[in-house]
Amino acid sequence: MRIRSRIENALLDLLAAGGVVCIGLVIAAFAFDISLILFKTGSMSPTIPQGSMSVVQRIPADEIEVGDVVTVDREAGELPVTHRVIEVHPQRAGEALIEMQGDANPTPDPGPYRVTEVRKVLWSMAGAASVIVWFSDPWVLGGLTLAAAALVLWAFWPREAQYDGEPACADDEAGGRP
Incomplete structure (x- = not known):
């Protein structure tokens, strides 16, 4: 035991x-304003292949440099785009026009993006997107929640005292109570 x-x-x-x-x-x-991004396409392959997950940090436009891989938001209804910055054109304070191109794309994106902030890719992990999507399934989350609740219940469930042949205190040996 x-x-x-x-x-x-x-x-x-x-x-x-x-x-x-x-x-x-x-x-x-x-x-530190850090979040995750999942990649549906392979436009950043081989640097960031399709199905990867990246950790990104929000940075102001003044900190963007050529060579950074960044995510920018597009018009309402369109998914954000994550590509490599190939040119930075500073505008008024706190704003920039950036040109980007996917590593797997033969040409730059159609037009520059006007940004005040972007999400810079800090690092990525190939294949992690499918794992994150699987864990976000409601059935999986429900099962994990029930398993965690059962573990907590088990950990705090009262157990029987086990007698190992030794008295717990001197009073038990004499058979009396204090």
Whole structure:
């Protein structure tokens, strides 16, 4: 029983540490304006292949440099575009016109984008988009929620005291109560 108890405690400690890491990542995401972007197309291949996930940080137009891979929002109803910056034309304070081109595209995007801020790609992971999409399925989220609730219930469920042959205190040995 002692080995089982140690394994259970180690598992709970590992899960608690994972929870603390997740909370820290959420706080960092809000503090540093970081988010995730999933890639549906291969226009940035081979640098960022189709099905990748990227971590992006919002930066002002004044910080954009040629060679950065950035995401810009387009007109309402259109998906944002993530391409490499090939030219930056500073405008009035806090604004820039940027020209972009996908690494896999033979020509630059049709026109410049007028921006006050963009989301700069910090790093990406190939193939991670499908995993994130799978975890965001309501059935998967529901199952994970039920599993977490069952784990918490199990962790705090009262257990029977186990007698190992040794008295708990001196009063138990004498058979009296304080």
